[in-house]
Structures are given as structure tokens and as C-alpha cells.
Amino acid sequence: MIRRKVLVIGLDGTPASCLFAEMADHFPNLYRLAHAGDFGILRSCDPPITVPAWACMMSGKDPGELGLYGFRHRPRGSYGKRELVHAGFLPRDMLWQWLGEQGGRAIVIGVPPSYPPPAIRGALVSCLLTPRAATAVAQPRSVQTLLAAVAPEYQFDIRDFRSLDDAALFAQALSALRARFRFARELARREPWDLFIVTDIGADRVQHGLWKLDGSGRWGEAVRRYYAMVDDEIGQWLAELPDDLCVWIVSDHGAQPSRGGVYLNEWLRRRGWLKLRAESGGPSAWAPESVDWERTRAWAEGGYIGRIYVNVRGREPSGIVEPRDMERVCEELREALANDFILDGGLRVRVQSYVPRELYRDSLGAAPDLLVYVDGLRLRVFEGLRSDTLYAPRNDSGRDHANHHHDGVFVAYDPKQSGRGWRGVLPITALRQCLEQQLRGDPAPFSAS
Numbered sequence: 001m002i003r004r005k006v007l008v009i010g011l012d013g014t015p016a017s018c019l020f021a022e023m024a025d026h027f028p029n030l031y032r033l034a035h036a037g038d039f040g041i042l043r044s045c046d047p048p049i050t051v052p053a054w055a056c057m058m059s060g061k062d063p064g065e066l067g068l069y070g071f072r073h074r075p076r077g078s079y080g081k082r083e084l085v086h087a088g089f090l091p092r093d094m095l096w097q098w099l100g101e102q103g104g105r106a107i108v109i110g111v112p113p114s115y116p117p118p119a120i121r122g123a124l125v126s127c128l129l130t131p132r133a134a135t136a137v138a139q140p141r142s143v144q145t146l147l148a149a150v151a152p153e154y155q156f157d158i159r160d161f162r163s164l165d166d167a168a169l170f171a172q173a174l175s176a177l178r179a180r181f182r183f184a185r186e187l188a189r190r191e192p193w194d195l196f197i198v199t200d201i202g203a204d205r206v207q208h209g210l211w212k213l214d215g216s217g218r219w220g221e222a223v224r225r226y227y228a229m230v231d232d233e234i235g236q237w238l239a240e241l242p243d244d245l246c247v248w249i250v251s252d253h254g255a256q257p258s259r260g261g262v263y264l265n266e267w268l269r270r271r272g273w274l275k276l277r278a279e280s281g282g283p284s285a286w287a288p289e290s291v292d293w294e295r296t297r298a299w300a301e302g303g304y305i306g307r308i309y310v311n312v313r314g315r316e317p318s319g320i321v322e323p324r325d326m327e328r329v330c331e332e333l334r335e336a337l338a339n340d341f342i343l344d345g346g347l348r349v350r351v352q353s354y355v356p357r358e359l360y361r362d363s364l365g366a367a368p369d370l371l372v373y374v375d376g377l378r379l380r381v382f383e384g385l386r387s388d389t390l391y392a393p394r395n396d397s398g399r400d401h402a403n404h405h406h407d408g409v410f411v412a413y414d415p416k417q418s419g420r421g422w423r424g425v426l427p428i429t430a431l432r433q434c435l436e437q438q439l440r441g442d443p444a445p446f447s448a449s
């Protein structure tokens with residue numbers, strides 16, 4: 001039995017440190033919700049990345065239980081192949097499916113991975129992974145027609161966010177934000193719903209593109225202005241929604257200023273774990289066909305974190321590490337990463353690595369053998385090879401001023417319960433249960449530590 005109506009507004013990549021420090025001065029609507037309700041850190045999953053983080057939030061499962069370790073999925077036993085994740089990777093018991101079985105209706109906009117859009121009891125609009133040429137982007141089709149009519153400029157992701165100049169990126173993100181809220185508000189008026197979830201990817205993109213490296217560690221003017229617009233949109237929407245509505249503002253992970261990145265495959269090559277067919281001189285992009293797999297024990301995938309795979313006999317096509325030696329090899333690698341990651345100038349870099357069983361209750365699919373965090377995620381991981389250096393101050397895939405952080409946010413407002421303000425840390429996988437309880441009308445929707 002569904003007794004309450006719940007609105008969830010997702011602000012992709014919103015960091016607890018900046019949002020809470022600035023809301024009293026700059027974000028009156030968020031401040032009001034937080035102090036009349038509860039707020040705290042929503043601690044992201046490992047890795048703290050959009051995929052799998054939203055899926056963890058809405059399923060209650062960790063990435064290992066989902067078998068989702070990032071945007072790109074490595075099929076078991078492959079070196080080069082990586083498949084972009086899609087809605088088919090989600091389990092069948094997502095929050096909206098549970099709600100449908102209880103007789104409730106959900107409207108879901110932009111929760112990744114949700115392309116191609118699955119049919120649910122209610123309506124669903126696909127996410128940032130929607131291809132530009134996609135023809136089916138929402139279920140039912142009437143919602144797609146409404147989208148085209150109400151917000152023809154709607155963007156699934158901020159187009160070209162890594163290549164636009166500052167002013168163009170800001171304008172693009174703002175236009176996308178307004179289109180998204182205009183459409184969401186119209187849909188909320190027209191369709192019946194018990195649960196409404198809409199996420200804004202612009203928050204993440206604006207930080208990646210416009211976070212000012214001013215030494216303060218805080219956002220800087222452009223990002224703050226964007227969030228002020230977000231706050232304004234939220235305030236306008238809430239003014240037209242029913243008074244007994246429960247409201248959540250959440251993010252899937254946090255963010256922090258970037259310090260560049262390190263070449264993890266280059267480090268593996270220098271230490272003899274990775275062998276190339278021919279030693280190349282200059283920098284080169286990662287190319288599995290140039291690796292001598294018969295002599296390679298481990299290699300890495302890059303991104304906001306590193307993922308190291310061991311070349312295991314019987315598991316990889318040309319595996320050479322015996323399965324019985326896996327544990328010892330991983331231990332050896334971890335020790336070397338922790339003690340021996342030294343840049344060319346002699347600077348030691350803090351590297352933490354984890355095996356899946358330390359992080360997950362299960363490890364389905366092709367889990368990385370080691371998840372690697374460099375300098376507390378301030379440094380990202382490059383896949384390419386550089387004989388001249390292990391470090392670069394800039395992202396190899398375009399402009400990027402922000403890296404990810406585990407500390408996302410939650411703000412929970414229930415007009416029928418007086419909140420207690422600051423509530424500490426809530427794990428991202430706990431939110432599913434909170435939302436279920438609230439929809440059922442049970443009191444005390446969450447407990448944070």
C-alpha cells in the first residue's frame with residue numbers, strides 16, 4: 001500500500017563540502033529544506049561514478065551485486081573489447097518496479113543507465129547515455145511526444161561539454177537545466193505519480209568544465225551561479241506541488257578539484273608487469289594489440305579510478321598467471337602500488353588499492369582484480385603509455401577541472417515530521433530502503449551514522 005508521494009531531485013556529482021558550506025548564503029531553497037528536514041553526506045559506492053552510483057541508489061545493491069563497475073563494461077575474457085552499459089544491465093527489482101508491484105506509479109527522468117527506455121508502470125525518459133540519433137527515448141510514446149512539444153531543446157547530456165569554451169558551456173548547461181525542469185514540471189502536472197525522480201547531469205558537467213582552481217578548494221563563481229539557478233528551479237517547482245510531498249535532493253557522488261593524472265599502464269610497464277611487442281619511444285594511446293600478452297601479468301583501465309586486471313590462465317585468452325597464484329600476485333601488486341609509486345621527480349604518490357571482496361557483498365560479471373585510487377581521487381588514471389613521465393597535470397581526454405569524491409549529498413524533507421538537521425553519513429545503498437519506507441508511509445525513513 002502506497003500512502004505518501006515522494007519527489008527525488010538528483011544533482012549529479014554534487015559535493016557535500018561545497019553545497020552545505022554555501023547554502024546559507026546562496027541557495028535559500030536548499031537551505032530551507034535541509035534545516036526543516038535532515039541533511040548529510042550520501043556516501044557513494046566504489047567506484048564513485050555516475051554508472052554504477054545511481055543504479056546502486058535505486059536498487060540498494062552494491063556494484064559487485066549489480067556487476068556494474070563503470071560506464072564501460074568489459075566482457076569476461078577480453079582484452080580490448082568494452083561495451084557501453086545500457087538499461088539491460090539493471091536488475092528487475094529497481095525501486096520503480098517494486099513500486100509498480102505495490103500498485104504505485106513512478107515517473108523517472110534521466111537515471112542512468114536507462115537507455116533504451118524500459119516500460120514501467122508510469123513513465124520513463126532515458127538518460128545521458130542516449131545516443132544522439134536515438135528515436136525512442138521515452139516510455140510510453142505519448143511522453144516522448146510531450147517532451148518534443150514542451151522542451152524541444154532538451155539535452156540528455158550537455159552536448160560537447162569538454163570542448164566548449166567557458167561561456168558556451170555555462171549557457172548550454174543553463175538551457176538544458178531550464179528545459180529539463182520545464183518538462184519535469186509539465187509531466188508532473190499531467191501524469192499521476194507516487195514517486196517522481198529527475199536527475200540533472202549539468203551539475204556534474206559544469207563542475208568538470210568550470211571548477212576554478214583558485215586554491216580555496218571551493219567551487220568558484222561559475223559553478224556557484226549554476227547551483228543558484230538549480231536552487232531557483234527547485235523553489236519554483238516546490239511552490240506548485242502539494243504541501244504533503246516528501247522531497248529528497250541527492251547526488252550520486254561528490255567532486256573535488258583535479259590535479260591531473262598518472263599513467264598506470266606506464267608504471268606497470270616500468271615495473272615489468274606489462275610487456276609491449278615493440279618498445280615505442282614517444283607517448284602512445286592504449287592499444288591492446290601492441291601488448292605482448294604472453295609475457296604480461298597485469299594491465300589497467302583508466303578513468304577517475306584505475307582498474308587493474310591480472311592476466312589469468314584459463315580466464316584471459318593468453319593468460320599466464322596461474323589461478324592459484326592470483327591472491328599472491330594481487331598482494332604483490334598492492335604492496336608495490338602502495339610503496340613504489342614514485343613520480344619522475346622523486347615525488348611519492350599515495351595509491352590505495354582494493355580487491356573486490358573488500359568492497360562488495362558479491363562480484364558478478366568481470367570485476368576488476370584491483371580498484372586503484374590515486375591521491376584520494378584527486379589524480380585520475382590514464383591508460384596511455386609515456387616513456388618520459390608518469391604524471392600529467394591535465395586530463396588526456398579534454399578539459400577537466402574536477403575529479404570525483406565519495407561524499408555526495410542528501411537533503412530529506414518530510415512536512416509531516418520535524419527534521420533534525422545534520423544527520424551524518426548515509427551509505428548510497430541505504431537510500432532505496434528509505435524511499436520504500438517513506439512511500440509506504442512508515443515513520444523514521446532513515447537512520448544515518
Ligand SMILES: [Zn+2]
Binds near residue numbers: 204253
Ligand atoms: Zn555522476
